[in-house]
Amino acid sequence: YGIVFFIAVAIFFLVEGLIIWTVVRYKRRPGDDELPVQTHGNVIAETVWTVVPTIIVAFLFIISWQTLNVVDTVSATPETRIRAVAGQFQWSFDYLADDGKTVLYQQFLPTGEDGGMTVPTGRTIKLDLTSLDVIHAFYVPQFLFKRDVVPGRTNSFEFNVKDSDVGQTFRGQCAELCGAGHRIMLFEVHALTPADYDAWLQARIAEKAAAPTPAPSGAPAPSGEPAASGQPAASGQPATGAGPALIVSAINVAFEQTALTAQADTPFKIEFDNKDASVPHNVAIHEGSPTGPELFKGEVFPGVAKKTYDVPALPAGAHAFVCTVHPNMTGTLTVN
Template sequence: MGANPSGSAGRRSRRFGRAGRFAAVTGMAGSTTLLLSGCSTEEVLRFGWPEGITPQAEQMMDLWTGSAIAALVVGVFVWGLIFWAVIRYRKKSDELPVQTRFNLPIEILYTAVPFLIIAVLFYYTAIVQTYVDKQKANPDVTVSVVAFKWNWQFLYPEELDENRQPIGTVGSTEEIPVLVVPTGERIRFVETSNDVIHSFWVPALLFKRDVIPGRTNSFEATINKGEEGAYVGRCAELCGTYHANMNFEMRAVTSEKFDQFIEAKKGGASTYDALEAIGESPVATTTTPFNPSRTARQPS
């Protein structure tokens, strides 16, 4: 006599068939979503972490990628246990299953394993944080970052002009401040504020640090060779009415061009003229000058 499709075997077959179709549809939907998002393979492998231009940024990317992989492994394991329990211990009859008060090995497992995961993540986080915050005794270049409402001044305190004053640049309503830095050299950014709390942020560095009045903050970074170019900079702390217009540009150039730029500034050239002298665009290319008259609300 043939098997009855309405029996328990038939029900199991239909149940697993539906589960298989659901998994297939879910997988296709996930793949379609990934394709429609426009993410490249590299972006997927970085789990959405943006590309940086410094070794510090690369260390942070490695930490992020490792944490994401650990989270995926834990997630797959937990979901696997859930589906295994659903399938293995699904209801087979009206008989009450054996009741177990506790399972000491399992309780030790789900107490010790999360603690171990947290300890490992904390360990690598501390290593990367120490690396990012590390400052050498003698950096190659020092830049003084002075924030004020609502613009920036950048000085090179170790480079003096003929009047024994540090050379630099300051933003105005006519000129966007351009911070010129070399690639392949250790740069120390020393931050001060003349009024309220600002925040020095170059997104390409994947790092920002608050500029606090009455306190000097600093950090160091090395821009990788081959990453020459213009990078937008912003204030990342709400500092007042024209906070959104408090922009600047960081121009990364080769060490040779940087030395030429410094010499041109020492000779009395403006920042834009010095940039033109080394073959760079003489004006900022990533943003526009801050002009309160253009941004102020007109009376109704």
């Protein structure tokens, strides 16, 4: 990058300098009514402006070829395997076993302390890129690297995060215009020490094993004990919420209901039906507006599936319900 940059700067000043010199040197002066000497053909000049650009292009081709070979090199046994899944308009991250297929843990939140892509420093990380819909692009500015995410194929690359970057959070984004929500398609990369990363991943795997599997959309939730807030309620068992259940569904990255009403100071349930295949959603409640303080956050899960959330008693007032993964998905909740 540095070599190409300085070559480009040198060419810029050379070309601009020659243009300015030519304008000043050969501008028309008062009393000068004669045509300048007309030159037809100049072997030296034509040779220079043909050979020099050819040498520059050949040099750039060689160093680009060498760099691409290094960037595209993928080892047979990477130390960490992650799959980034892009979809309008969010990222999710699958942490894979050594076989590169078995999913150990899925992270549906692309940003925040509890979201994003968590990676170990000092290890070789293989990242597979897949798209659920249109062309996206994985881009982290600090990595000086971008790669397209194309539906129907898997693009892969390997990278390492330096040990000195432990504790850093790198901002990433989709760098390919992918629709109206392109601007919100952001993600974060969190760097941990290898030991902290291993502990973090094992804790997430344990949480996944302890959590019940969401029921398919249109089917009742699995039977069992009543669930805690943010977890699916058991079929045939009374939920913690004493009030009637509120029905919320999502399709095409939008809530089908935009206005809900609940009783103040009384727990209630939200029956959430995620109809978007493979797209993660949830229902969170914020005080006053979608950007206000969070009062409740239901578990994020991909469709097509449904969950029943137990919501604690809320104070009277106007609130908002929102999808944590897709902040553009909002509705109003009136508590009175």
